Amino acid sequence: MANLPSRLVRGMLGWPRWRALPAGARGILAGLRSAGADPHWLLMLIFLVPAVLPLAAPGYFFNAHDGHHSVFWLVEFDAALRDAAWWPIWAPDHVLGFGYPLWLVYAPLAYYVAEAFHLLGLGFTAAVKTAWALWFVVGATGIYRLARGWWGAEAALIAGLIYTYAPYHLVDIYVRAAYAEFAALALAPWALLGLVHLWDRPGPRRAALAALALAALLLTHTMAPAVLLPLMIGWVAWKALPAVARGLWPAGARRSAAVWRTLGWTGAAFGLGIGMALIFWLPALLERRYIQEASWLRGTYDYTRHFVYPGQLFGTFWGFGFSVPGPDDGMSFALGVVPWLMAGVAGAALSRNFAKQALGLARPALRTRRAEALFFACATAVALFIMTPAAAPGWAAFPLAASIQFPWRFLAVTTISLALLAAAAVSWLEEQTTTGPFVYLLALLIVLAGFPYTRPELVPVRPADESPLAIVEFEARYPDMRGMTGFAQRHPSEATSPLIAQYTAGEPLRRAAIVAGSGAVLEQSAAANSAWARVRADGPVRLRFYTNYFPGWQATVDGRPAEIAPDAPDGLIGLDLPAGEHDVRLRFGPTPVRRIGMALSAAAALGVAGLCICSRRRAGVQSPAR
Numbered sequence: 001m002a003n004l005p006s007r008l009v010r011g012m013l014g015w016p017r018w019r020a021l022p023a024g025a026r027g028i029l030a031g032l033r034s035a036g037a038d039p040h041w042l043l044m045l046i047f048l049v050p051a052v053l054p055l056a057a058p059g060y061f062f063n064a065h066d067g068h069h070s071v072f073w074l075v076e077f078d079a080a081l082r083d084a085a086w087w088p089i090w091a092p093d094h095v096l097g098f099g100y101p102l103w104l105v106y107a108p109l110a111y112y113v114a115e116a117f118h119l120l121g122l123g124f125t126a127a128v129k130t131a132w133a134l135w136f137v138v139g140a141t142g143i144y145r146l147a148r149g150w151w152g153a154e155a156a157l158i159a160g161l162i163y164t165y166a167p168y169h170l171v172d173i174y175v176r177a178a179y180a181e182f183a184a185l186a187l188a189p190w191a192l193l194g195l196v197h198l199w200d201r202p203g204p205r206r207a208a209l210a211a212l213a214l215a216a217l218l219l220t221h222t223m224a225p226a227v228l229l230p231l232m233i234g235w236v237a238w239k240a241l242p243a244v245a246r247g248l249w250p251a252g253a254r255r256s257a258a259v260w261r262t263l264g265w266t267g268a269a270f271g272l273g274i275g276m277a278l279i280f281w282l283p284a285l286l287e288r289r290y291i292q293e294a295s296w297l298r299g300t301y302d303y304t305r306h307f308v309y310p311g312q313l314f315g316t317f318w319g320f321g322f323s324v325p326g327p328d329d330g331m332s333f334a335l336g337v338v339p340w341l342m343a344g345v346a347g348a349a350l351s352r353n354f355a356k357q358a359l360g361l362a363r364p365a366l367r368t369r370r371a372e373a374l375f376f377a378c379a380t381a382v383a384l385f386i387m388t389p390a391a392a393p394g395w396a397a398f399p400l401a402a403s404i405q406f407p408w409r410f411l412a413v414t415t416i417s418l419a420l421l422a423a424a425a426v427s428w429l430e431e432q433t434t435t436g437p438f439v440y441l442l443a444l445l446i447v448l449a450g451f452p453y454t455r456p457e458l459v460p461v462r463p464a465d466e467s468p469l470a471i472v473e474f475e476a477r478y479p480d481m482r483g484m485t486g487f488a489q490r491h492p493s494e495a496t497s498p499l500i501a502q503y504t505a506g507e508p509l510r511r512a513a514i515v516a517g518s519g520a521v522l523e524q525s526a527a528a529n530s531a532w533a534r535v536r537a538d539g540p541v542r543l544r545f546y547t548n549y550f551p552g553w554q555a556t557v558d559g560r561p562a563e564i565a566p567d568a569p570d571g572l573i574g575l576d577l578p579a580g581e582h583d584v585r586l587r588f589g590p591t592p593v594r595r596i597g598m599a600l601s602a603a604a605a606l607g608v609a610g611l612c613i614c615s616r617r618r619a620g621v622q623s624p625a626r
Contacts, residue, residue, distance in 0.1 A: 041156075191217045211271075
């Protein structure tokens, strides 16, 4: 009787009709394998098509939460690059045209990817849609490679599909349109993969690759250090603590040097990865005091309003609404039926494993990589707890946690951990019997279960949606989305911005105006990170640029540096001019903090390059001479 469940499983999976794959399908897989291709990875890409296909349809999901942001931020990014800002910080058209240091708050790397497609000739919306599609493939491939290394190709196929069709993964794109977060979720498996490879075979090359993946993750989304990086640190600790403990015992003393060597390379990878990300993070941490962050941490963004209730995790509700206090949210927080079932199978296998070990019975199930499976089971449990109201005291104890805004962001962790648990479950099923076509039928089931969530609310793309006017229209509809610098004494409003009429009329922006004294602005122009004006002053005058004052803005008058200051009450740039005709130029540039961040990132990048060169030289020395 004790083996009855296993016999039932073997009976179902070994049923002849389940094993009978068409000869043609087997021939295709064998042909791809013989050609050097990975047939299961290619099959996974085919199964990804229903999730990606809406991106090929006309229109865009502008009604999604950040639908407009995902496009008009690329408009801003492109304008900054074209005005010679190779690492953009200033978004010129936010705050009703006054501008805002957007990429001091939001990590910019994902927009370089979308910008590359725009520079290849795609329109702004098409470029973003192409980038979305790329991130689908990047994320699924990262999960696939992780799972394949641990549990084999068939398990990796299921893991990649569980990840792709996870409800939160599809919420992130088709409900929230959270472009940078979606990209970070795609890069997280690669960061974890880099650490896994480094732990298995420590050395300079693998440390360099792990550092690059970690840096890419940290430069893609601002919430990555708080939500996704703990998963990487937790995995290293999970592997390191038992290894260190074994090395402390006399019987394991020989292993001690190897353990510490591995930890050394892992520490180097983290150090270099964080170092390369300092170009963003150093200014983000030290110059945030110049913006008013309170508006992003209260009201709609108060984390206490966004806890997840257990019933929502098991439900099948799908909606395009917003997160609200209580359990009646307009968006889904479900984990998905298939991920839950596969996690249950993995949990049963782990329980059976430990029971057999305790009783000294036959070889345990899930004998391969059971420690990894247990880690991801624990990671899932921790992430689920953090999202619930039961974790509220912990959130209150760490005030910095409020910057995460939405506890349900930890669904990103479960998207990864449940996918890898599903791979472990497939591995256990394969240990019980030859699965035959079961894996491929399960793959089809995953696609069918997730397909209802792949239908976004598409609307036509207007020319205004791909222009700065989209930002002005958005902020007119949502006044609480207008940022404020630390130099502003009142919330920006339509009454205080003369630029709105110019945006609406499609006119070139006239940012410069004399606000005190007699004179005239004879000529002027403005770009994303610069402005120019030729001014005639009949006497001493006060010239104002309708641009928010912020560290980094510098002015010259007739080629000589000039002092600027924030004009009350809106904190706009002002400067005094003497009588006469003057050439006034304004430019947004680096600050000492930003220069230090760039230098540290450059030094870390050189360190990574040095590791790669060192690895190549070592490989050349070790290779036999011809």
